Amino acid sequence: MKHLKAFEDALTSIRDEGRYRVFVDLHRHRGRFPKATARFEDGEREITVWCSNDYLGMGQDDDVLTGMHEAIDSFGAGSGGTRNISGTTRFHVELENELADLHGKSGALLFTSGYVANDATLSTLGKILPGLIIYSDELNHASMIEGIRRSGADRRIFRHNDVEHLRALIENDDADRPKLIAFESVYSMDGDIGPIEAFCDLADEFNALTYLDEVHAVGMYGEEGAGVAQREGLMDRIDIIEGTLGKAFGVMGGYIAAHESVIDAIRSMASGFIFTTSTCPVMAAGALNSIRKLRGEEGRRLRVDHQAKAALLKEKFRKAGLPVMDSVTHIVPLLVGDPEKCKALSDTLLFDFGIYVQPINYPTVPRGTERLRFTPGPVHDEAMMDELVSAILAVWKQLGLEQAA
């Protein structure tokens, strides 16, 4: 093959930097999540999954699955086209109406993933607003960074959640230029939450638009699971809310919700929306059932249970002297602080104890803050947690990692 050496060299440097990724080959079984089987070289074994973003187990919910079966039986598999050319179905339209209503906006637009939603929307905003300056939190997700980069807008990166730094940057810029502040609610690697209200206040003061990624919060926070902005009564102060259907909603796809004119402009201009086959109707049907369920009583029950499970696991880690990071959400990161030991801890938990949690290393997190990121949920029971804590303690000692007194 031509240029093979370039590929091999790239792989060598990725390996040398400890960034080579090995995927665990999982088989999830309906009704048994978080138990799953994993395929290894020497055969299959049962494991417990501790790092899924199917936070509430909706990926195996009976109503979601029934909706998907019905859709596939009545409609078939793919949508057969882009949204413009025969790929808009009843399910797409209903789902967009549901999402707009969930977030209290006059419009919503569906994309094939949350990544595409961020990239396509942000990159298009620069074309709609000449002279745009985008202020971006330094820990924003790669999909936002990519969209902002491609927008052609001027970028200013502010320190994570730092309102004063953001203010200083905005004050330094021409007051007449259009501005947009882009940030997240729940940050997925630390489990902290952005100061949404303070950012909205700044946006009002400087006539800036607000763009909020609620990917790790939709389905999970707020009266109807619309996210942290709903919980904090701030939804109407966010101009563009972005979310995913692939995490708490348990299916796949991404979206934005905003004023109908914003939606109409993005729909007409964003190539990541226009030039791609639309989401499978079966996905849209599953997402619709999932959202409707999580907006109601069952959703509220799951959210309470979920928070309780996350609090219980944090408490168990603390009591065991394990360095659980300061998270205020359902994300429970355990600081290891060394890339090799982080990987070794994860490998030993998997191979010796059947516990699956992916190591999180640089560049996903800064060097020296390598961690394991646990996402306990309603599907995890206390016995699983006790098993987890004792397994971690055993390996923690083996690896010579420090423990709190």
Ligand code: PMP
């Ligand atoms: N935003 C954030 C903050 C994310 O963590 C992710 C994915 N992990 C995305 C956007 C992309 O969402 P999706 O997985 O639906 O592409």
